[in-house]
Amino acid sequence: MDLSNLTIARVHQGLKAKDFSSVELTTAYLDRIDQRNDALNAYVTVTREEALVQARELDKKIVQGFELVALEGVPLAIKDLFNTKEIKTTCCSPGLKNFVPPYDATSVARLKKAGMIVLGKTNLDEFACGASTEHSCFGVTKNPWDLERVAGGSSGGSAAAVAADLALVALGTDTGGSIRQPASLCSVPGLKVTYGRVSRFGVTAMASSWDTIGSFGKTVEDLALVLGAMAGHDPYDATTPDAEVPDYASLLTGDVKGLRIGVPKEYFGDGLEEDVKESVMAAIKQLEFMGATIQEISLPMTKYAIAVYYVSMPAELSTNLARFDGVRFGSLPSEAPEDLIDYYFKQRGEAFGDEIKRRIMIGTHVLSAGYFDAYYLKAQKVRTKIIQDFNCAFKEVDVICAPVSPFPAFKIGEKANDPLAMYLADAMTIPASAAGIPSLSVPCGFSKTGLPIGMQIMGPQFEEGRILRVGDAFEKATEWGNQRPRL
Amino acid sequence: MSISKDQVQHIAQLARLKLTDSEMDKFSTQLSAIFEYVDLLNEVDTEGVEPTSQVTGLENVTREDEVIQFCDPVALLSCSPLPIEKNQIKVKSVF
Numbered sequence: 001m002d003l004s005n006l007t008i009a010r011v012h013q014g015l016k017a018k019d020f021s022s023v024e025l026t027t028a029y030l031d032r033i034d035q036r037n038d039a040l041n042a043y044v045t046v047t048r049e050e051a052l053v054q055a056r057e058l059d060k061k062i063v064q065g066f067e068l069v070a071l072e073g074v075p076l077a078i079k080d081l082f083n084t085k086e087i088k089t090t091c092c093s094p095g096l097k098n099f100v101p102p103y104d105a106t107s108v109a110r111l112k113k114a115g116m117i118v119l120g121k122t123n124l125d126e127f128a129c130g131a132s133t134e135h136s137c138f139g140v141t142k143n144p145w146d147l148e149r150v151a152g153g154s155s156g157g158s159a160a161a162v163a164a165d166l167a168l169v170a171l172g173t174d175t176g177g178s179i180r181q182p183a184s185l186c187s188v189p190g191l192k193v194t195y196g197r198v199s200r201f202g203v204t205a206m207a208s209s210w211d212t213i214g215s216f217g218k219t220v221e222d223l224a225l226v227l228g229a230m231a232g233h234d235p236y237d238a239t240t241p242d243a244e245v246p247d248y249a250s251l252l253t254g255d256v257k258g259l260r261i262g263v264p265k266e267y268f269g270d271g272l273e274e275d276v277k278e279s280v281m282a283a284i285k286q287l288e289f290m291g292a293t294i295q296e297i298s299l300p301m302t303k304y305a306i307a308v309y310y311v312s313m314p315a316e317l318s319t320n321l322a323r324f325d326g327v328r329f330g331s332l333p334s335e336a337p338e339d340l341i342d343y344y345f346k347q348r349g350e351a352f353g354d355e356i357k358r359r360i361m362i363g364t365h366v367l368s369a370g371y372f373d374a375y376y377l378k379a380q381k382v383r384t385k386i387i388q389d390f391n392c393a394f395k396e397v398d399v400i401c402a403p404v405s406p407f408p409a410f411k412i413g414e415k416a417n418d419p420l421a422m423y424l425a426d427a428m429t430i431p432a433s434a435a436g437i438p439s440l441s442v443p444c445g446f447s448k449t450g451l452p453i454g455m456q457i458m459g460p461q462f463e464e465g466r467i468l469r470v471g472d473a474f475e476k477a478t479e480w481g482n483q484r485p486r487l
Numbered sequence: 488m489s490i491s492k493d494q495v496q497h498i499a500q501l502a503r504l505k506l507t508d509s510e511m512d513k514f515s516t517q518l519s520a521i522f523e524y525v526d527l528l529n530e531v532d533t534e535g536v537e538p539t540s541q542v543t544g545l546e547n548v549t550r551e552d553e554v555i556q557f558c559d560p561v562a563l564l565s566c567s568p569l570p571i572e573k574n575q576i577k578v579k580s581v582f
Contacts, residue, residue: 102562195542209541238548239541307527318502325503327576329566340579341503349505357504361495361514362521364502375525380538382531387539420520436542461543 001028003165004484008074008222011168015062015073022062022073026055026117029075033119033166036487039147042160044080044138045088046120051075054117070225072115077167079158080121081128082108083202087118091204092136093126095330095351105202106234107171107213114229119167122157126353127321128173128206130154131181131425132415135355140412143186144485145452149409152182155216159186162216164487169226170216175206176309177404177429179214180441184404184454187443187483189471190216191223192429194461195436196241198227199234207316210309210433219481220442220472224248227464243462251465252472257291259470262397266302267428273407279445279453280403283474287401290477292470297397299389304382305430310423311366311379318363326351358419383434390435390460399470400458403428404441408451428456438464442471443480452483488526489519 001020014020020028030048037043058073083089083101090096104112112118125135133141133156141156143149144164151160155172159182162170172179174192183190191214198213205211213230217223228249233242263284268277288294324330326347333346352360366375393400406427415422432439437458444455455474459467475481490498492515499506506514560574570577 099566102566103558196545209539235550238550239543239545241543241545301531304528304531307525310521311525311528322503327567327569327578328563330568332568337579340581343579344503345505348503352504357506357510358514358517360502360504361498361518365490365494365498365518365522368498368501377538378528378533379525380540381533381536382528383539384536385531385533387542419517420524423521434542 001025003028003032006168007219008070008168008225011074012068012070016068018062022055022058022117023052025073026051026075029119029167036164036166039487040142040144040160040164040166041139042122042141042157042164042166043077043120044090044092044123044157047087047118050087051117051119058115069115071111071229074116075119075168076111076116077119077122077158077161077170078108079124079155079170079172081124081173081204082171084108084118084121087121089121091127092124092138093351093356094137094353095324095326095347097137097331099329103202106199106236107230108202110230111226116169122155122161122170124157125154126356127204127317128154128175128178129317129355129359131177131422133157134412134416135353137353143409144487145187145450146409149411149451150185152185152409154178156182158216159183159188159190162188162218163485168218169222172214172216173203173206174212174214174433175210176313176433177426179216180404180429180439180454180456181425183216183441185409185452187452187454187480188216188218189220189223189443189475189481190214190441191227191464191468192432192439193227193231193464194438196239197438197462197464198230199237199240201234201236205320207313208320209316210313220440220468220475221249221252224252224468246465248465248468251469253469254473254476256287256470256473259292259399260397261287261292261294262297262393262400263294264297264299264302264393264400264402266299267402271406271427272403273447275447276403276405276407276453280401280455283444283455284401286478287470287474290473295397297393297400299393299431301382301386301389302431305386305434306423306427308379308383308386308434309426309430310362311375312383314359314363315367315376316363318360318367321356321360324348324351355419386431386434390437394460398459399467402456402458404454404456408447408453432458437461438467440467440471442474443483445480488522490515490522
C-alpha cells in the first residue's frame with residue numbers, strides 16, 4: 001500500500017469506497033513503523049494491539065453501513081507529553097519512564113471521539129525542552145532527510161513520523177517553536193495555534209503563559225480538519241475562551257488576491273543562512289505572483305525575544321515542575337532517603353535530565369528574592385513591547401511571512417555542549433509565541449545540500465483560518481509539499 | 488552577571504535538586520553565559536510599560552463550585568510510587 005500520497009480526504013474516500021479496510025490501512029502504517037522506526041527513533045511507544053482493536057471496530061461499522069465522518073480511521077501519532085489513558089506517557093523523562101495516566105488529555109479524547117486511530121507515542125526533548133530531541137531519555141530522533149542530522153524539537157518525533165509516513169497526522173506542542181521548527185526541518189506543514197484555541201488539559205505543562213497544542217500533517221487541509229476537531233472551550237482549561245470554532249477547511253479557498261503580506265526586515269538579517277533567505281524570499285514572491293501585495297515591515301523588538309523567553313519560560317517551567325516531587329507520580333530514588341526533604345532532593349536529582357535541571361535552576365534564580373524585578377518582571381514588560389510590535393504590524397498587513405529557523409537541520413551533537421547556541425535556534429519562532437498569535441510552517445524549498453526549508457505564516461490571534469488559507473494556496477501552487485525523503 | 492558555584496548551590500537548595508560537584512561546576516559556567524546574554528533586556532526602556540501576564544485578555548475566569556467524579560480515585564492513587572494506606576499516600580516523616 002502506498003502511504004506517501006495519502007491525506008485525510010483520501011483515507012475517508014478509500015474507506016468509504018472499500019478500496020482498503022481500516023485494519024489494512026492501520027496495519028500498513030504499523031508495518032512501516034516496524035521497518036523504519038529503528039533508524040529514525042520517532043516513536044517511543046507503539047500501540048499496535050490497541051490500534052488494531054479500534055480498526056476492527058471501525059471495519060464492523062463500515063460493513064454495517066454506518067456513515068463515516070471525516071477523521072474516522074485516520075492514523076494518529078501523539079507526542080509523549082499528552083496523557084493517553086492506560087498508555088505509557090513518559091515526557092521522555094527518566095523519572096516518568098513507567099508512568100501510565102488514568103485519563104486522556106482533552107485534545108486526545110476529542111480526536112479519539114472523532115474516530116482517529118492512535119498508533120503510538122512520539123519522541124521529544126524531555127518535558128518539551130529543546131530544539132533537537134537530543135534531550136530525550138530515549139535518545140535522539142533522526143531526520144528522515146539525513147539520518148546524521150536532528151529532526152528538530154521539541155516535537156521532533158512527531159515531525160519525523162509524518163515526514164517518513166509513520167503516521168498521517170501527529171500531535172505536538174509549541175511553546176517557543178516546538179512544532180514549527182521540526183516541521184520546517186522535516187518538510188511537513190505544522191501549525192501552532194493561538195494561545196487558548198486548543199485545550200491543554202492533560203498535557204504536561206511547560207511554560208503556562210506560552211504553551212499551545214497543535215499538529216503536523218501531510219497537507220495544510222489536514223491541519224485544518226484536525227484543528228476543527230480539537231479547538232474550542234474546555235471547562236478543564238480556563239484559558240480556552242468560548243470563541244466560535246469555524247469550519248476551517250471551508251475557508252481554504254486557494255485565493256490570496258489582495259492579501260497584504262508583511263515581511264519583517266529583522267527576520268532577514270545576520271545569522272540567517274543564505275539558502276534559507278533565498279527560499280523564503282522566493283516563496284514570498286510566489287505569493288505576490290498569486291495576487292498578494294508585499295510590504296516590508298519592522299518588528300524592532302525581535303532581537304529581545306530570546307532573552308524574554310529564557311527568563312519567562314524557565315520561571316514558569318520551574319514552577320510547573322515543582323509538582324514533580326515523586327509523591328503522586330514518578331520514580332523512587334535509588335538511594336534510601338532519610339526524611340521527606342531528603343526524598344525530594346534525591347528523587348528530583350535523579351528524575352530530571354541535564355537540560356531540565358539547567359532550566360529549573362534558571363527559573364528558580366529569576367524568581368528568587370532580590371532577582372524577581374530585575375529578571376522576571378523586566379522580561380514580562382519587554383514581552384508587552386513585543387506584543388505591541390505585532391499589534392502595530394497587523395494594522396497594516398493581514399499576515400506576516402518569515403523564515404522559521406535561521407538554518408536547516410543541524411548535525412546531531414553539533415550544539416549539544418553549548419546550551420546558548422541551541423537557544424538561539426528559536427530566534428524566529430519565539431516572537432509569535434510571546435504574542436500568543438497563530439503561526440503556520442509550510443515547506444518552501446531545500447538548501448543546496450538537500451535539506452528542507454520552511455516558511456512561517458503568522459496571523460492575528462484566532463485567525464487560524466486566514467493563515468491556513470495562505471498556506472494551503474501556497475502549497476497547491478508549488479511542488480514543495482509533494483517532496484518525500486528517500487529512506 | 489556571572490553565577491558563582493556558591494550561588495549554584497543556593498539555587499539548587501531552593502529548587503530541591505541534588506547536584507553532583509561536576510554538575511555544579513558546569514551549571515556555574517553555563518548559567519553565567521545565559522545570564523550575560525539575558526542582560527540584553529536592560530537595553531530596552533520599559534518605563535511605564537505594563538508587564539504581560541495573559542496574552543488573550545481573559546480575566547477572572549470562574550466556574551460553579553461543583554464536585555465532579557472525574558476519574559477513579561484508586562487509579563489516580565496507583566500512579567504513586569509510594570505505599571498507599573486508607574486512600575492516602577504514605578510519605579517519609581518530615582523530621
